[in-house]
Amino acid sequence: MKKFAVLILCSLISSLLKSQCLNADSLIATNITHINAQANWAPAPNAHHYLIHYREVGTSNWSNLGNIDSTMTSRNIPQLQQLTTYEWQIKTFCDSTNQPNSGWSYSDTFTTSAFIPSQFNPSILPIIANSTCGQNTAFSIIAQQLQNEPDISTSVFYSNKGQFEMNKISNGDTLGNASYSSPAISFSSLLVLDFKLGPNYAKIDMIDSLGDVVGFFVIENLSSGIKVTTIGPNDGNNYTNGYVSQINFTDLFVNPSEEGPIIFTADINSETGDTLQKIDSSIVISCPQTGIKKPDKETKLITILDLLGKEAKKSSNKILLYIYSDGTIEKRLYIKN
Structure with missing residues (x-):
């Protein structure tokens, strides 16, 4: 009889727990910066999904963060102000109808740090796969910025030698790929020719896996060398969280026919008015020896x-x-x- 009573009690407790839709617990904010914070919690039993809202302490309006499934135990709180105290709460939903829910939790509070900008000093690095004179080669441009540097508004990257082989490409051709990685977002894309204007000018679109255009830039052939022009996207602020981006052309670049270094120059402007010029001459073109001694006018x-x-x-x-x-x-x- 006692055993039967215990089973009934356990069944009642289980049913009560399911009907109550208990909330997440152990709320704490970590990785706090001047603009972001990471909200963390211990998962709730029987959770289907969560909702977070947050606000400045002392204000009445809340901002919501949704699309938090039951497997998640942390979420980034974005677009905060420096030296400001915030509070946040979490609510648990126990099915997809949003009807059984826990109600809002207690508040956890945190204060953002002061913003200290970094010096504007992006790095721009050209790389080629084949340094033999006169040959087509894979060609990459890698850009990198540290956290809290001013955003790049425009950049013009050009060389004193080499050419893009534009006469063999057509609208819609895939010319390579690109990647972008930052603490907040990472993605890859294809480089697709949008259009050409003659043999020396082309607009390149960056197309993501969904077929959306996520950026573009322009390439040109100069009388001596190439030119790549980019415009930074407007992300709502003037400073970066830090990133590494890479543009990779597949055999579109043609090396110069003579030996020696290619001088690549980048003229870069920031969204806060900084200007910077970077020069790289690390790529040296070589021509294989033919075995025939070339006459030297200076040799006597x-x-x-x-x-x-x-x-x-x-x-x-x-x-x-x-x-x-x-x-x-x-x-x-x-x-x-």
């Missing part, structure tokens, strides 16, 4: 010696050493029948 014959080291005149059927001003020595044998 100094003297002719025989095998004993004595000065000699040009003669037949005799091995002679020709000494040149650049230090090279040629062994010659003229045969006369």
Whole structure:
């Protein structure tokens, strides 16, 4: 009889717990900056999804954060003001109808930090896969900024040598890919030719996996070298959370036909009025030796010696050493029948 009573009691407790829709617990904010904070909680039993709202302490209006499923135990609270105290609460829903819910939890509070801007000093790095003169090569541009640097408003990236092979591309062609990674968001996209204006100007769209345009830039061929022009997106503030972005062209860049470094220059402007120029000459083009000695106009014959080291005149059927001003020595044998 006692065993039966215990079973009934456990069943009643289980039914009561299900009907009550208990809330999440152990609320705490971490990773607090001047603009963001991470809300954390211990999961509720039988949760289907959650809703968070937050506000400045002492104000009446709340902002909501939804789309929080039952597997999540943290959520970023964005777009905050520096040196401001906020409170936040969480509500648990126990099915998709939003009817059984826990009501709002107790409040957790936190205060954002002061904003200290970093120096505007983005890095722009060009990379090519093949440094052989005159050949097509994969070509990448990597840009990076640290947290709290002013956002880039515009950048113009150009070289003193090389060309984009635009005569072989058509509207809609995929020319490579791009990636972007920051603490808040990461995505990848394809580089798709939107249109060309003649053989030296093209607009490139960045298309994400959903087919949406997430950005664009312009490429050009100059009389000597290339040019890439970008405009930074307006994200509602003038400072970055830090990121690494990369644009990768597939065999679109053609190396110059002569040896030596390619000088890449980036003229960069910030949303707060900073200007910066970055110059890179780390890419050096080389041309394979053909085995044929190219004439050097500066090289002069100094003297002719025989095998004993004595000065000699040009003669037949005799091995002679020709000494040149650049230090090279040629062994010659003229045969006369």
